[in-house]
Amino acid sequence: MTENAAQNDPPTTHVLPRGIRFAGAVGGIKASGKPDVSLIVTDRPAVIAGVYTTNQIVAAPVVLTRSKTPTATGRVVLTNSGNANACTGEEGMCNAKAMCEQAAELTGCDAADVMVMSTGVIGQPLPMEKVRAGIESAAGKLGVAESDFLASADAICTTDQFRKTVSQTVSIRGQEFRIAAKCKGAGMIAPNMATMLGVLMTDAPIGPQTAQDSLREIAGQTFNRVSVDGHTSTNDTVMLVCTGLSESKDSQELTKDELAVWQEAATQVALKLAKMLVADGEGAARFFEVRVSGASNDEDAFVIAKTVAASPLVKTAITGGDPNWGRIVSAAGYAGPKIQPERTSLVIDGVTVFQNGTPLPIDAAKLSEKMKSNNEVLVDLKVGDGHGNASFWASDLTEAYVRFNSLYTT
Amino acid sequence: MTENAAQNDPPTTHVLPRGIRFAGAVGGIKASGKPDVSLIVTDRPAVIAGVYTTNQIVAAPVVLTRSKTPTATGRVVLTNSGNANACTGEEGMCNAKAMCEQAAELTGCDAADVMVMSTGVIGQPLPMEKVRAGIESAAGKLGVAESDFLASADAICTTDQFRKTVSQTVSIRGQEFRIAAKCKGAGMIAPNMATMLGVLMTDAPIGPQTAQDSLREIAGQTFNRVSVDGHTSTNDTVMLVCTGLSESKDSQELTKDELAVWQEAATQVALKLAKMLVADGEGAARFFEVRVSGASNDEDAFVIAKTVAASPLVKTAITGGDPNWGRIVSAAGYAGPKIQPERTSLVIDGVTVFQNGTPLPIDAAKLSEKMKSNNEVLVDLKVGDGHGNASFWASDLTEAYVRFNSLYTT
Numbered sequence: 069m070t071e072n073a074a075q076n077d078p079p080t081t082h083v084l085p086r087g088i089r090f091a092g093a094v095g096g097i098k099a100s101g102k103p104d105v106s107l108i109v110t111d112r113p114a115v116i117a118g119v120y121t122t123n124q125i126v127a128a129p130v131v132l133t134r135s136k137t138p139t140a141t142g143r144v145v146l147t148n149s150g151n152a153n154a155c156t157g158e159e160g161m162c163n164a165k166a167m168c169e170q171a172a173e174l175t176g177c178d179a180a181d182v183m184v185m186s187t188g189v190i191g192q193p194l195p196m197e198k199v200r201a202g203i204e205s206a207a208g209k210l211g212v213a214e215s216d217f218l219a220s221a222d223a224i225c226t227t228d229q230f231r232k233t234v235s236q237t238v239s240i241r242g243q244e245f246r247i248a249a250k251c252k253g254a255g256m257i258a259p260n261m262a263t264m265l266g267v268l269m270t271d272a273p274i275g276p277q278t279a280q281d282s283l284r285e286i287a288g289q290t291f292n293r294v295s296v297d298g299h300t301s302t303n304d305t306v307m308l309v310c311t312g313l314s315e316s317k318d319s320q321e322l323t324k325d326e327l328a329v330w331q332e333a334a335t336q337v338a339l340k341l342a343k344m345l346v347a348d349g350e351g352a353a354r355f356f357e358v359r360v361s362g363a364s365n366d367e368d369a370f371v372i373a374k375t376v377a378a379s380p381l382v383k384t385a386i387t388g389g390d391p392n393w394g395r396i397v398s399a400a401g402y403a404g405p406k407i408q409p410e411r412t413s414l415v416i417d418g419v420t421v422f423q424n425g426t427p428l429p430i431d432a433a434k435l436s437e438k439m440k441s442n443n444e445v446l447v448d449l450k451v452g453d454g455h456g457n458a459s460f461w462a463s464d465l466t467e468a469y470v471r472f473n474s475l476y477t478t
Numbered sequence: 479m480t481e482n483a484a485q486n487d488p489p490t491t492h493v494l495p496r497g498i499r500f501a502g503a504v505g506g507i508k509a510s511g512k513p514d515v516s517l518i519v520t521d522r523p524a525v526i527a528g529v530y531t532t533n534q535i536v537a538a539p540v541v542l543t544r545s546k547t548p549t550a551t552g553r554v555v556l557t558n559s560g561n562a563n564a565c566t567g568e569e570g571m572c573n574a575k576a577m578c579e580q581a582a583e584l585t586g587c588d589a590a591d592v593m594v595m596s597t598g599v600i601g602q603p604l605p606m607e608k609v610r611a612g613i614e615s616a617a618g619k620l621g622v623a624e625s626d627f628l629a630s631a632d633a634i635c636t637t638d639q640f641r642k643t644v645s646q647t648v649s650i651r652g653q654e655f656r657i658a659a660k661c662k663g664a665g666m667i668a669p670n671m672a673t674m675l676g677v678l679m680t681d682a683p684i685g686p687q688t689a690q691d692s693l694r695e696i697a698g699q700t701f702n703r704v705s706v707d708g709h710t711s712t713n714d715t716v717m718l719v720c721t722g723l724s725e726s727k728d729s730q731e732l733t734k735d736e737l738a739v740w741q742e743a744a745t746q747v748a749l750k751l752a753k754m755l756v757a758d759g760e761g762a763a764r765f766f767e768v769r770v771s772g773a774s775n776d777e778d779a780f781v782i783a784k785t786v787a788a789s790p791l792v793k794t795a796i797t798g799g800d801p802n803w804g805r806i807v808s809a810a811g812y813a814g815p816k817i818q819p820e821r822t823s824l825v826i827d828g829v830t831v832f833q834n835g836t837p838l839p840i841d842a843a844k845l846s847e848k849m850k851s852n853n854e855v856l857v858d859l860k861v862g863d864g865h866g867n868a869s870f871w872a873s874d875l876t877e878a879y880v881r882f883n884s885l886y887t888t
Contacts, residue, residue, distance in 0.1 A: 125811035125819050155804070157836050190804045191837040299791050299805070300812035380790070380875075381709050381883060388884030394565070394600045395709070401535035402710040409535050426567050427601040465790075466884075467877040473791060474798030474876075 082214050082235040085246040085271035087111045087313030089210040092219030095202020097150035097188070097195055103223035105202030108145040108267060109175050109210055114311045116142030116183055117280040119287045121304035127154030128164040129184045130303060136183060137307075138276035143177040144168075145267055145307055147185040147224045148199055149252070152263060154190040154302040163194045170200060174207035185305050187226055187252065187263040221250035224265055228253040232344045238272075238333035240326045245272040245314055247334050251306075251341045253348045263303040264291065266341060272330050273312035273319045282331050283308040290338035293370075294346045294461045295377055306338075346461050347443075351469030356386045356445040356462060360400075363456030368405035372451060373460035375403035382447075383465035389440035391432055393422040400451055408452035415448040492624050492645040495656040495681035497521045497723030499620035502629030505612020507560035507598070507605055513633035515612030518555040518677060519585050519620055524721045526552030526593055527689040529697045531714035537564030538574040539594045540713060546593060547717075548686035553587040554578075555677055555717055557595040557634045558609055559662070562673060564600035564712040573604045580610060584617035595715050597636055597662065597673040631660035634675055638663040642754040648682075648743035650736045655682040655724055657744050661716075661751045663758045673713040676701065676751060682740050683722035683729045692741050693718040700748035703780075704756045704871045705787055716748075756871050757853075761879030766796045766855040766872060770810075773866030778815035782861060783870035785813035792857075793875035799850035801842055803832040810861055818862035825858040 084090075089109045097104040118137035120130050136142075146167060153160050168182040175182075186194070206223075210216070221233045235248040251266035274282065287306050312319050322330055346355045358377045363369035376382055379399040385392040393414050400407055414422040419435050421428055439445050494500075499519045507514040528547035530540050546552075556577060563570050578592040585592075596604070616633075620626070631643045645658040661676035684692065697716050722729050732740055756765045768787045773779035786792055789809040795802040803824050810817055824832040829845050831838055849855050 121812075123808055123811040124817050125808050125822070155807070155832075155835065155837060299789060299809065302804075302808055302811070379709060380879075384880055384883035387880065390884070394712075397565070398533055398535050398712055399709065401533040401712070402531075407534050412535070422565075425565065427565060464884075465880055467880045469790075470794055470797065470875055470877045470880055473794035474800070 082217055082233060082248055083237050083246050084212065084214065084217055084235065084248050085269045085311060086315070087271055087311035088269055088309070089212055090216040090220040091206040091209040091211065092223030093202050093205035093209060095148070095205065096198040097148060097202065103219065104148055104150040105199070105206045106147040106220040106223035107171065107206040107210060108220060108269070108309065110143050110309065110311050111313065112311070113141040113143060113181070114309055115140050115274055115276045115279045116145070117276065117283045117308045118183065119284055119306050121300055121302060123300045123302055125155070125302050127152050127186060127303045128156065128160035129153055129186045130305060132161065132164045132168070133183045133185065133305065136180060138280040139181065140276045141181050142183060142309065144171050144175055144182040145185070145309060146171045146182055146203065147265065148202065149224050149226050150188040151186060151192060151194050152188045152190045152303050153186040153194050156191065156193050159193055163196055166196065167199060167203065170203050171207070174204065183307060185265050185303070187224065187265055187303055190302060217248065224250065224252045226252060229348050232341055234337045234340045236333055236337050238330055240322065240329050243314055245270060245330060247337050249337050249341055251345065253345050263301040264345060265303070266291065266306040267309065268307070268334060268338065269309045270334065271311045271314040273314070273321050274310040274327065275321050278321070278327060279308050279310050282327065286331060286335050286338050289335050290342040293459060294342045295374070343461055346463050349463030351466045351472050352463035353466050354386055354443060354445060354464045356447055356464065358447045358449065358460045358462070360449050360451060361457045362411065362450040362452040362454050364406060364454040365456040366458055367456070369456035369458035370460070371405050372400050372403040372407070373458045375399055376447065376449065377460045377462035380465055383462065386445055387464040387466050389436045391416050391421055391430070391435045391439065393427055396447060396449065397422055400449060411452045413450045417442060417446055492627055492643060492658055493647050493656050494622065494624065494627055494645065494658050495679045495721060496725070497681055497721035498679055498719070499622055500626040500630040501616040501619040501621065502633030503612050503615035503619060505558070505615065506608040507558055507612065513629065514558055514560045515609070515616045516557040516630040516633035517581065517616040517620060518630060518679065518719065520553050520719065520721050521723065522721070523551040523553060523591070524719055525550050525684055525686045525689045526555070527686065527693045527718045528593065529694055529716050531710055531712060533710045533712055535565070535712050537562050537596060537713045538566065538570035539563055539596045540715060542571065542574045542578070543593045543595065543715065546590060548690040549591065550686045551591050552593060552719065554581050554585055554592040555595070555719060556581045556592055556613065557675065558612065559597050559634050559636050561596060561598040561602060561604050562600045562713050563596040563604050566601065566603050569603055573606055576606065577609060577613065580613050581617070584614065593717060595675050595713070597634065597675055597713055600712060627658065634660065634662045636662060639758050642751055644747045644750045646743055646747050648740055650732065650739050653724055655680060655740060657747050659747050659751055661755065663755050673711040674701065674755060675713070676716040677719065678716070678744060678748060679719045680744065681721050681724040683724070683731050684720040684737065685731050688731070688737060689718050689720050692737065696741060696745050696748050699745050700752040703869060704752045705784070753871055756873050759873030761876045761882050762873035763876050764796055764853060764855060764874045766857055766874065768857045768859065768870045768872070770859050770861060771867045772821065772860040772862040772864050774816060774864040775866040776868055777866070779866035779868035780870070781815050782810050782813040782817070783868045785809055786857065786859065787870045787872035790875055793872065796855055797874040797876050799846045801826050801831055801840070801845045801849065803837055806857060806859065807832055810859060821862045823860045827852060827856055
């Protein structure tokens with residue numbers, strides 16, 4: 069497998085799935101003049117699946133796109149940044165539909181086969197003239213070069229500090245299948261709230277319901293296990309596009325075993341993106357993994373890991389490089405799922421600080437230095453004798469986070 | 479009713495329940511030399527009830543005291559600050575029992591009738607020599623003067639910035655019953671975690687099970703509705719002491735209707751203390767009330783109010799005086815309980831900013847000024863047509879909070 073992460077320096081080359089054209093363009097939705105319309109167009113009808121925010125307040129494009137997936141006849145994923153088209157009433161739905169219709173016309177497909185996503189400020193009507201200009205411009209630029217892919221990735225960003233793309237190849241039944249993916253950050257809150265958008269693309273042949281189930285599992289293991297501040301936005305969406313147009317022209321769907329291999333690779337791609345989201349969290353100085361073992365089951369382990377990762381006291385301890393076992397262990401204690409206090413142990417960056425319910429004498433200064441020298445701190449928490457395991461990734465909580473998010477100039 | 483809140487200036491006079499002596503003393507547990515042992519001793523066997531942390535990691539004094547309440551023969555509430563006696567294994571339980579035995583001997587009662595609470599650093603054995611000296615000193619100072627009550631309140635504080643006491647009288651069946659209460663803060667985290675301790679005292683005649691049920695309801699309406707950072711400590715405890723020794727010597731227990739009157743007064747006392755906890759939250763600049771109405775039921779309203787109040791994005795918006803309806807409404811949307819987005823409206827400090835699912839044009843600068851000029855911001859959120867209501871009080875999230883909690887010097 070070849071791995072390419074866009075945030076690495078020097079830039080690496082992405083291996084792009086066959087059968088997809090990309091474009092990014094400037095419509096003028098963003099006052100900055102940065103790219104704000106992205107198009108992904110498949111050469112032939114493709115399988116497209118989607119998972120969406122669980123927030124009950126949802127933006128119009130989520131409602132519209134959610135009603136179309138999974139589909140076996142998808143052709144376009146259209147995204148605008150700079151305006152989330154959320155909380156704008158009926159006008160929002162009209163605009164979302166109009167975007168699909170324009171993209172369909174320009175790419176020669178049906179509006180039903182266009183998926184639309186939006187991200188940016190909420191509560192303001194889309195500036196449709198600018199949106200239309202952006203879609204028209206993007207449709208005129210579609211291409212298969214890496215620069216086209218990167219342009220499409222740039223055009224979905226809002227206040228991200230760096231572009232987030234990953235690609236990978238995976239060998240199945242003697243063929244090379246490709247996976248490429250882009251996403252934009254949830255750590256960026258200004259001016260109103262965060263949105264996480266992601267698109268996974270592959271040339272592997274996968275059926276619509278299989279793609280939907282697989283995407284749900286992939287997201288559950290990756291995007292649903294990262295957190296900057298725990299806020300679920302009105303627009304969060306992850307899409308999976310499967311063209312089935314690999315080198316061999318063998319379009320027979322992956323078997324269950326073959327799918328497992330593909331899904332493992334796709335999960336690694338998504339996990340890399342998810343970690344980039346956390347690393348790009350607003351004001352984040354350091355990020356950390358909470359690994360929970362010994363819970364009654366995986367779901368319990370997940371809840372405990374998430375609770376520990378969300379605790380402001382744990383986050384600030386990570387910020388300060390403080391091996392504060394008390395905050396971590398007590399967060400596990402109030403998470404909800406049953407734990408065994410007398411069988412609870414904690415290892416921070418390889419050093420056991422708490423064992424079977426009792427703190428151990430440690431060289432705290434040395435461990436603190438170690439934590440501070442790492443960009444990623446590993447919190448390894450055993451909560452009993454069970455077989456439940458889970459990991460969760462989060463950013464720390466810094467003064468910069470508070471400064472950015474409390475800044476308000478009228 | 480007479481109300482006295484210790485944080486008011488000038489200092490007011492507390493009306494203390496009959497039949498209780500108080501003391502605070504220095505044992506030397508705190509390196510600062512500040513008072514660290516508090517005694518509350520009833521003249522005769524009293525009803526004592528307790529509610530405790532729901533954390534699964536609990537300190538030895540919680541385990542011990544929890545096993546004794548509710549009781550009709552309680553005599554002493556003994557508290558030490560400076561050391562939480564938590565996560566110290568079997569030695570912790572031995573020490574907690576030894577504290578009870580010493581207090582029993584000095585006050586002439588049975589160890590079973592002594593309740594013990596501890597707060598301070600966790601994971602370190604109690605310095606028993608100092609604890610013993612403190613208990614002995616406190617036992618020699620017991621008195622009924624207001625200064626004794628205040629000394630007992632001071633001695634339970636850890637990093638509180640101000641003492642938290644309230645008293646009130648309530649007239650029932652032609653008699654004056656007294657309620658006095660003290661607590662210490664949950665917003666103070668250093669060096670390891672926060673603990674909230676509280677003691678409500680009254681001379682009203684209330685039976686043990688009634689006292690227990692009533693205390694649970696009171697805490698549910700007050701201490702369980704405030705949050706600084708959402709962390710539930712290993713030691714959180716609220717006790718209720720009822721001497722039944724009011725002016726009339728009429729020791730007949732309050733009837734159900736009479737109890738309701740008493741409980742309403744006691745709830746007001748507890749609510750004042752709870753708000754003081756929030757106002758004293760570490761690094762807190764401003765505090766806010768989230769009032770939710772229109773939910774399916776009160777429990778749903780509570781979950782929504784708590785979720786909105788806990789959101790770092792909402793907290794930082796309050797810090798910045800930002801009337802950010804998007805953060806508030808979307809937090810309600812991901813809280814879990816069913817809401818009606820198209821029937822959701824939001825009023826901030828009297829100004830309607832969001833109505834039936836759509837933002838309203840407002841003078842944001844003016845509202846921001848209003849928010850900034852208030853010490854307490856009111857967030858009034860209607861989530862539908864239901865009859866469920868709840869309030870939750872919280873502190874904002876400031877750079878100072880992060881600074882204090884990430885500071886770690888080895």
